[in-house]
Structure formats: structure tokens, C-alpha cells
Amino acid sequence: MKINEIVAEKFSFLEDNLRQEMCNYGVLKMADPDKIILEIRREIQLIPFIISGVAKVMRRDGKGNGIFLHYLTAQQTSAIAITYALEIKNSEIRIKAESAITYIGVPVKTVNSWFVKYNSWRSYYYRLNYKQTSFLIEKINDIAFESLEYRLLKYLEDASLVYNDNTINRKHFDIARDLKVSREAISRVLKKLEKEEIIILGRNKIILN
Incomplete structure (x- = not known):
């Protein structure tokens, strides 16, 4: 065009x-x-x-x-x-x-x-x-009032809405940098969310259930 x-x-x-x-x-x-x-x-x-x-x-x-x-x-x-x-x-x-x-x-x-x-x-x-x-x-x-778990889940939901896709292709390091926290903290919370069956973790991708 x-x-x-x-x-x-x-x-x-x-x-x-x-x-x-x-x-x-x-x-x-x-x-x-x-x-x-x-x-x-x-x-x-x-x-x-x-x-x-x-x-x-x-x-x-x-x-x-x-x-x-x-x-x-x-x-x-x-x-x-x-x-x-x-x-x-x-x-x-x-x-x-x-x-x-x-x-x-x-x-x-x-x-x-x-x-x-x-x-x-x-x-x-x-x-x-x-x-x-x-x-x-x-x-x-x-940032001031909510937990990291809340912020992370909201971050993933926003990305899902923008791309209209439940699969977010993102490394833990990139998420940590975007949210200004350590990669270890992000990995820990993601594992907790996976255990609660809110997400599914893959290689450099996260699927929202």
C-alpha cells in the first residue's frame, strides 16, 4: 500500500x-x-x-x-x-x-x-x-502498593491483550528488566504462578491459562 x-x-x-x-x-x-x-x-x-x-x-x-x-x-x-x-x-x-x-x-x-x-x-x-x-x-x-505477583500477572495480561495471544514470548531476564526487579525474583514468582495453574512455563515463553 x-x-x-x-x-x-x-x-x-x-x-x-x-x-x-x-x-x-x-x-x-x-x-x-x-x-x-x-x-x-x-x-x-x-x-x-x-x-x-x-x-x-x-x-x-x-x-x-x-x-x-x-x-x-x-x-x-x-x-x-x-x-x-x-x-x-x-x-x-x-x-x-x-x-x-x-x-x-x-x-x-x-x-x-x-x-x-x-x-x-x-x-x-x-x-x-x-x-x-x-x-x-x-x-x-x-509499584508503590502492590505485590510483585500482582504486578507480574498484570504485566503478562497487558502483553497478552496487546498481542491478542495467550502465549507471551519473553525471557525471565527481559521481564525482570521491564519491572525493575531481579531475575531470580521473577523466576520464583513465575514458578509459584505455574504451581497454582495460572500459567504454563515453556522455553522463553509463558502461556496464560
């Missing part, structure tokens, strides 16, 4: 002129799993609009430490990245392809101009910002 056909199909809720600008200025890109499409402490040049696949938004400190924030799926972009771009600041998040993804990269200057020109863009951004902020507040609440 051509970029104008993709934009018409995926972003039909946006105004005609806005969609035309997305086609005129945007670049259709593809990324393999684990490809970083926006890096921390780098200038934000393009805002990625996901067409297909799943991307992961993370906060990293540059020393190997980090935490998973939320996913991006079709018809979504990162409200956080847009906010940094509006303030002309370097990115404080990493966006990485979780699966093979297709996305449209639109220059920051173009995206910023949409706030003045298009009501549908402002509505889209505010909805996206509300949804992603609510998710982050919920995550902070879980």
Missing part, C-alpha cells in the same frame, strides 16, 4: 488536510524487533506513528538500568515524545520495536504546527496523552 492509502485507512478520524500533510511530510519506515526508533538524550527529529506491530516505550538511565512504561500499537504515537519535542528538549524515553513494526515518521516541526491548525489533532493528542498518563499513574500505584 502507498502512504496515502495507509493514512486514509488508519487515520480516517483526522481532518483531510492533516492527513494530506502526514502524507506529504511523513516517511514510511519499517523496523525489525529490538530496533530503537527513538533514543534517550537524543534530539527528537521525527515523531513515529505506528501503522502495524508493537513498540515499547521505556525509561533508561544510560547505565543499563531502566523500566518499561507502556506499549504503542496501531494508530498510536508517544504523547511523551511529542511533549518533549514541543519544549525543544532531547528525548527522555526510548521507543523500541517490540515486534516487526511499520510506522510513519513525521518531522517534529510539522507535528507541532498541527496544534494550531487542526482540531482533530488536538483531540487525538489529548486522548492519547490522557490514556498514556493514566497508564503511568496506574503503574506508579502498582
Whole structure:
């Protein structure tokens, strides 16, 4: 499909002129799993609009430490990245392809101009910002008040919903890094959940019953 056909199909809720600008200025890109499409402490040049696949938004400190924030799926972009771009600041998040993804990269200057020109863009951004902020507040609440077992099960359920699949292909190390806990703690809780017949453990995969 051509970029104008993709934009018409995926972003039909946006105004005609806005969609035309997305086609005129945007670049259709593809990324393999684990490809970083926006890096921390780098200038934000393009805002990625996901067409297909799943991307992961993370906060990293540059020393190997980090935490998973939320996913991006079709018809979504990162409200956080847009906010940094509006303030002309370097990115404080990493966006990485979780699966093979297709996305449209639109220059920051173009995206910023949409706030003045298009009501549908402002509505889209505010909805996206509300949804992603609510998710982050919920995550902070879980870290502060909930057990690791609760957080882990919720993490697996979220991944299952995003991929529409009860099988989550994920290493214990990757889960531990996303939840900012030790791999040993994750393995221990996963074994407990398996014993309770809530999940089935396989090689680098977890099946939700």
C-alpha cells in the first residue's frame, strides 16, 4: 500500500488536510524487533506513528538500568515524545520495536504546527496523552502498593491483550528488566504462578491459562 492509502485507512478520524500533510511530510519506515526508533538524550527529529506491530516505550538511565512504561500499537504515537519535542528538549524515553513494526515518521516541526491548525489533532493528542498518563499513574500505584505477583500477572495480561495471544514470548531476564526487579525474583514468582495453574512455563515463553 502507498502512504496515502495507509493514512486514509488508519487515520480516517483526522481532518483531510492533516492527513494530506502526514502524507506529504511523513516517511514510511519499517523496523525489525529490538530496533530503537527513538533514543534517550537524543534530539527528537521525527515523531513515529505506528501503522502495524508493537513498540515499547521505556525509561533508561544510560547505565543499563531502566523500566518499561507502556506499549504503542496501531494508530498510536508517544504523547511523551511529542511533549518533549514541543519544549525543544532531547528525548527522555526510548521507543523500541517490540515486534516487526511499520510506522510513519513525521518531522517534529510539522507535528507541532498541527496544534494550531487542526482540531482533530488536538483531540487525538489529548486522548492519547490522557490514556498514556493514566497508564503511568496506574503503574506508579502498582509499584508503590502492590505485590510483585500482582504486578507480574498484570504485566503478562497487558502483553497478552496487546498481542491478542495467550502465549507471551519473553525471557525471565527481559521481564525482570521491564519491572525493575531481579531475575531470580521473577523466576520464583513465575514458578509459584505455574504451581497454582495460572500459567504454563515453556522455553522463553509463558502461556496464560
